Amino acid sequence: MSVKLEFNDETLLCKLNGEIDHHTTLPIRLDIDERIESCRPQTVVLDFSNVTFMDSSGIGLVMGRYKVLNELGGTLEVTGLSDNSYKVMRLAGLDRIANIKKGGSKNGNQ
Numbered sequence: 001m002s003v004k005l006e007f008n009d010e011t012l013l014c015k016l017n018g019e020i021d022h023h024t025t026l027p028i029r030l031d032i033d034e035r036i037e038s039c040r041p042q043t044v045v046l047d048f049s050n051v052t053f054m055d056s057s058g059i060g061l062v063m064g065r066y067k068v069l070n071e072l073g074g075t076l077e078v079t080g081l082s083d084n085s086y087k088v089m090r091l092a093g094l095d096r097i098a099n100i101k102k103g104g105s106k107n108g109n110q
Helices: 025-039 056-072 083-091
Strands: 002-008 011-020 043-054 075-081 099-102
Touching: 002 025, 011 025, 011 056, 025 056, 043 056, 043 083, 056 075, 056 083, 075 083, 083 099
Parallel strands: 011 043, 043 075, 075 099
Antiparallel strands: 002 011
8 A cells, every 4th residue: 555645736635556454554644644734735635546445444544534634624535436435435424524526536537
């Protein structure tokens, strides 16, 4: 699992790649949170387009970033979700705390 972070125009785009599970989330969370703290973005986009597997750690990743952003007054978007991941996140109620979308990222990447 890796994450590529891009900051542009008050938006932090986090392009996730690989598997998200309890073994891989800690370094990803730390990287994203460090960048949020240093850049203070208005919006954070978690792009799941290149995620090949996700367990409940993916839900925790989204919820934790929401909590960090909520304290800073920012908003969270989740893009690039597979049909199954989209359904799971909606069932978990994440659509009430973040803008959740299937398909490509905000910047048109797939």
